[in-house]
Amino acid sequence: MHAVVLHAPHDLRIENYPVADLGAGKVLVRVAVGGICGSDLHYYQEGGFGNVRLQQPMVLGHEIAGHIEAVGPGVVGLTVGDRVAVNPSRPCGQCSFCRGGLPNHCREMRFYGSAMRMPHVQGGFRERLVCDATQCFQARYASVSELALAEPFSVALHAVERVGSIRGRRVLVTGCGPIGALVVAAARLHGAREIVATDVVAEPLGVAAAFGARMAVDVMTQPDALAALEGLVDVAFECSGNALAFRQAVATLRPRGTLVQVGLGGDVAVPQTLLVGRELTVLGSFRFHEEFGTAVDLIDSGKAALSGLVTQSFPMREAVAAFEIASDRQRAMKVQLVF
Numbered sequence: 272m273h274a275v276v277l278h279a280p281h282d283l284r285i286e287n288y289p290v291a292d293l294g295a296g297k298v299l300v301r302v303a304v305g306g307i308c309g310s311d312l313h314y315y316q317e318g319g320f321g322n323v324r325l326q327q328p329m330v331l332g333h334e335i336a337g338h339i340e341a342v343g344p345g346v347v348g349l350t351v352g353d354r355v356a357v358n359p360s361r362p363c364g365q366c367s368f369c370r371g372g373l374p375n376h377c378r379e380m381r382f383y384g385s386a387m388r389m390p391h392v393q394g395g396f397r398e399r400l401v402c403d404a405t406q407c408f409q410a411r412y413a414s415v416s417e418l419a420l421a422e423p424f425s426v427a428l429h430a431v432e433r434v435g436s437i438r439g440r441r442v443l444v445t446g447c448g449p450i451g452a453l454v455v456a457a458a459r460l461h462g463a464r465e466i467v468a469t470d471v472v473a474e475p476l477g478v479a480a481a482f483g484a485r486m487a488v489d490v491m492t493q494p495d496a497l498a499a500l501e502g503l504v505d506v507a508f509e510c511s512g513n514a515l516a517f518r519q520a521v522a523t524l525r526p527r528g529t530l531v532q533v534g535l536g537g538d539v540a541v542p543q544t545l546l547v548g549r550e551l552t553v554l555g556s557f558r559f560h561e562e563f564g565t566a567v568d569l570i571d572s573g574k575a576a577l578s579g580l581v582t583q584s585f586p587m588r589e590a591v592a593a594f595e596i597a598s599d600r601q602r603a604m605k606v607q608l609v610f
């Protein structure tokens with residue numbers, strides 16, 4: 272079987288790759304679709320992000336869905352042919368954070384396609400994958416392409432859940448890449464009354480509008496459009512990682528409003544006067560845990576219709592072309608590989 276292996280920035284190869292043994296509690300998944308994520312792009316373009324650096328060849332990918340091809344001893348609830356989304360998150364279940372109910376902060380996390388650890392945790396862009404049965408979430412109605420959106424949608428659901436209830440609230444989402452657009456969808460499902468989305472590129476704003484943003488503002492061509500919202504927004508989700516977007520988001524918040532930082536940029540200056548004067552709350556949001564099952568259920572039931580996020584799909588053999596297009600925000604939102 273073959274896998275998409277990154278050796279160095281811009282050195283992506285399709286290689287023969289061994290299939291692991293099918294032990295107790297494991298299943299063999301025939302991977303059908305894998306979505307290219309921002310982190311995959313960072314590895315491909317720059318060899319990593321922050322302190323996380325590619326130090327050895329790594330199979331990329333963590334947004335995967337496919338079909339069960341074989342089940343190991345002791346597996347219940349899954350049978351050959353089942354269509355599943357695969358949860359790429361594998362917390363240890365033993366450390367203090369896992370036991371304290373914060374598995375997304377697991378000290379021994381083995382998240383697919385991540386160079387945070389040595390040796391790196393190999394990813395899911397491969398034709399066949401042996402994983403724990405508990406990582407597989409079965410679906411009946413959604414396509415494998417939609418199911419491969421369960422992981423980024425989980426990230427969005429977790430960001431909304433960090434706030435608690437947003438029912439009836441006015442929400443701002445800055446940065447409408449895949450995560451921002453999915454935060455719009457998640458906020459709408461959670462009962463936000465009014466959602467305003469911003470970006471500096473026009474194309475992603477169309478998707479944000481389709482996912483439920485009442486206003487989709489290009490702050491490049493309409494730099495003053497947010498001024499009308501100054502001090503009126505209840506919750507802002509900053510999904511761009513951009514310093515200016517952070518400032519703009521904070522300025523829109525009402526007294527005791529909340530900013531949820533989802534995007535990852537560098538260090539940004541904090542507007543202390545606003546933070547103090549309006550008694551703002553600033554929260555971070557990282558990955559997800561139980562949201563994965565919720566995401567699969569929302570997608571499978573049709574409550575979350577997310578297929579509009581996928582702009583291109585490429586056969587695995589054309590992974591390099593897929594990664595190049597995925598880097599172009601004017602042409603691509605979510606690019607998927609087909610295995």
Ligand SMILES: [Zn+2]
Nearest residue numbers: 308334422423
């Ligand atoms: Zn992802």
Ligand SMILES: [Zn+2]
Nearest residue numbers: 363366369377
């Ligand atoms: Zn743990």
